[in-house]
Amino acid sequence: MKDNRIRILYIDDEIHNLNAFKAGFRRSYEIYTANSAQEGKQLLKSIDVHIIIADQKMPVSTGVEFFNEIKDTLPDPMRILLTGYTDVEDIIDAINKGHIFSYIKKPWDEIELHRTINNAFEIYNTRRQLKEKILELEKINDELNRFIYSTSHDLRSPLMSVLGIINLSRLDNSVTDPNGYLNMIEVCILKLDGFIQKIIEYYRNSRLDVEYEKINFENLIHECIASFRHQNNAIQFQVNVDQQVDFKGDTFRISVILNNLISNAVKYQKPEESHPQVNLSVKVEPHKATLSIEDNGIGILSEHLNNIFKMFFRSKNNNKPGSGIGLYIVKEALNKIGGTINVESKYGEGTLFEISIPNRNDFDS
Known part of the structure; x- marks a missing residue:
C-alpha cells in the first residue's frame, strides 16, 4: 500500500x-x-x-x-x-x-491543501500516462517505419527480376507479343518501383541525421538532370548557377528535393508542346542558396496549390501517373534542413518552384 x-x-x-x-x-x-x-x-x-x-x-x-x-x-x-x-x-x-x-x-487551510495536493497528483498521473502513450506510439511508429523500409527493399528485388526477364525476352526474340502486353507489364512495374523508391526516400529523410558538407550546385544539378533526361529527350534544360561562395548543406536531402522537382517538371509536360523546357537557376549567397525550377508544362489548378504538399494528394487535372508523395517528401526534406518553398503556377502555361536553403558554411561539422 x-x-x-x-x-x-x-x-x-x-x-x-x-x-x-x-x-x-x-x-x-x-x-x-x-x-x-x-x-x-x-x-x-x-x-x-x-x-x-x-x-x-x-x-x-x-x-x-x-x-x-x-x-x-x-x-x-x-x-x-x-x-x-x-x-x-x-x-x-x-x-x-x-x-x-x-x-x-x-x-x-488543511482542506484546501488536501485538495491542491490531490489535483496536482491527478495532473502528475495524467502527464505520466501521456508520456507513456507517446513513448509507445513512437516505438510502434519506429517499428512500422522499419517494416515498410524493409518490405520496400524486398519488393524491389522481384520487380527488377521481372524487368530483367522482359528485357531478356526482347533481346532473344523468344516471346511474340503482337498486342504489346510486355510493354504494359513494364510500365506497371516501373510505376510500382517508382512508388517504392518514394517510400524509401521518405524513410531515409525521416531517419537519417542531417549532415552538412560542401556542395557544388553545378555538378549536383547536372547529375539530377541526367537521371531524367531519357524520359523526354525533347526537353531543353537551361541551367544557370551563380555560386561565387562556398555552400555547405545536406547533400542527400537537397538531391531528394531536386530529383522530385525535376522529375515532376519532366513528367508533367504538355504532350502537344513543341518546345518543352525546364529552367533551373541557383544563386548562392553567404547565408543562403536560392533555387528555382520552372517548366512550361501543364501547370496546376489554382484551387489545388494549397494542397500539393499534402501526402497522397494528386491533382485531378491530369491523368499522369504519380505517387502523390513526391512534393510531400520535398516539404519534409526542407523542414529538416530549415528551408522554405513557394510555388506559382498557371494552368496550361507552367509551374515555378522557388526554394531557399540556409548556407551552413559556418557550421562546425
Missing part, C-alpha cells in the same frame, strides 16, 4: 512548520521533509517524489528560485509554493513560466 501513496517532499526553514505538516498529513501521504533548498536537492537525488512543496521565504534560496533551479533536471514532480506574505510579482512570474502548479498562503 505504501508504494501507492502520494510521495511529497516539503521544504521549509522553520522546523515547527515541518513538524506540523508531517503531523497533519502523514496518514494520507508519504511525507519527506527538508529544512533548506540544499537539503531538498540532496533528498531528491535518492527519492522519487510526486509533489514538491516549498516555502517561498527561505534564506539562501527562495521557493521560486529553488523550483527554477530544478525544473530542467526534475520536470515531472508537481510544484506547490507556500507563501506567508504577498509577493505577487514573483508568484505570477513563477506560474507563467511553469515553475509552479499552484500556491498556498500560510498558515495553510
Whole structure:
C-alpha cells in the first residue's frame, strides 16, 4: 500500500512548520521533509517524489528560485509554493513560466491543501500516462517505419527480376507479343518501383541525421538532370548557377528535393508542346542558396496549390501517373534542413518552384 501513496517532499526553514505538516498529513501521504533548498536537492537525488512543496521565504534560496533551479533536471514532480506574505510579482512570474502548479498562503487551510495536493497528483498521473502513450506510439511508429523500409527493399528485388526477364525476352526474340502486353507489364512495374523508391526516400529523410558538407550546385544539378533526361529527350534544360561562395548543406536531402522537382517538371509536360523546357537557376549567397525550377508544362489548378504538399494528394487535372508523395517528401526534406518553398503556377502555361536553403558554411561539422 505504501508504494501507492502520494510521495511529497516539503521544504521549509522553520522546523515547527515541518513538524506540523508531517503531523497533519502523514496518514494520507508519504511525507519527506527538508529544512533548506540544499537539503531538498540532496533528498531528491535518492527519492522519487510526486509533489514538491516549498516555502517561498527561505534564506539562501527562495521557493521560486529553488523550483527554477530544478525544473530542467526534475520536470515531472508537481510544484506547490507556500507563501506567508504577498509577493505577487514573483508568484505570477513563477506560474507563467511553469515553475509552479499552484500556491498556498500560510498558515495553510488543511482542506484546501488536501485538495491542491490531490489535483496536482491527478495532473502528475495524467502527464505520466501521456508520456507513456507517446513513448509507445513512437516505438510502434519506429517499428512500422522499419517494416515498410524493409518490405520496400524486398519488393524491389522481384520487380527488377521481372524487368530483367522482359528485357531478356526482347533481346532473344523468344516471346511474340503482337498486342504489346510486355510493354504494359513494364510500365506497371516501373510505376510500382517508382512508388517504392518514394517510400524509401521518405524513410531515409525521416531517419537519417542531417549532415552538412560542401556542395557544388553545378555538378549536383547536372547529375539530377541526367537521371531524367531519357524520359523526354525533347526537353531543353537551361541551367544557370551563380555560386561565387562556398555552400555547405545536406547533400542527400537537397538531391531528394531536386530529383522530385525535376522529375515532376519532366513528367508533367504538355504532350502537344513543341518546345518543352525546364529552367533551373541557383544563386548562392553567404547565408543562403536560392533555387528555382520552372517548366512550361501543364501547370496546376489554382484551387489545388494549397494542397500539393499534402501526402497522397494528386491533382485531378491530369491523368499522369504519380505517387502523390513526391512534393510531400520535398516539404519534409526542407523542414529538416530549415528551408522554405513557394510555388506559382498557371494552368496550361507552367509551374515555378522557388526554394531557399540556409548556407551552413559556418557550421562546425
